[in-house]
Amino acid sequence: MILEIRTYRLRPGTSEEFVRVMRQEAAPLLARFGIQVVAAGASLVREDGHEEAYLIRAFPSLAVRDEQEEAFYGSDAWRDGPREAILSRIESYHTVVLETSEAAGDVLLGRRS
Template sequence: MILEIRTYRLKPGTREEFVRVMRQESIPLLAAHGIAVVDCGASLFDEDGFEEAYLMRSFASLEQRDAQEEAFYSSPQWRQGPREAILSRIESYHTVVMEASDAAVAALRR
């Protein structure tokens, strides 16, 4: 299994709305595209005056990740949906992709 952890450095004062849009709009859309969200939320620690958040997703393989992300990010549902509300709040982001056991992913799932 592949686990992707994405951390977001957000513009000050935007985290609450960013997490709301992620949970209420983006995650259901990801699920509709077959992308499994393990967890998302606000970081417990902020750095350098920036608010931070995270998103964890799991995939069966790197190839599946590439195909599902391409389909999702090019879809009209994303582009005409929560895309602007998400991207407008992000200062920068970082992605880590690693192998993980099914048990490890299940333990992280909320």
């Protein structure tokens, strides 16, 4: 299983609306494209006083990740949907992609404890 962890440094005063849009609009849209959102929300601590948020997604393989992300980010549903509300609040972001065991992925996805 492939996990993608994306962290966002947000513009001041935007984290609450960013998280709302991410959870209520972007996450359901990602799911429509087969992208599994593990978690999304605001960071519990502020790095250097900045508002930060995260998005964790799971994929069965790197190839599937590439295909699903290309389809999602190239879609009218994204461009005409939550894209501007998300991007306008981001100052910068960082992505880490890692491979994990199916068992660890199951725990993260709530399929096994």
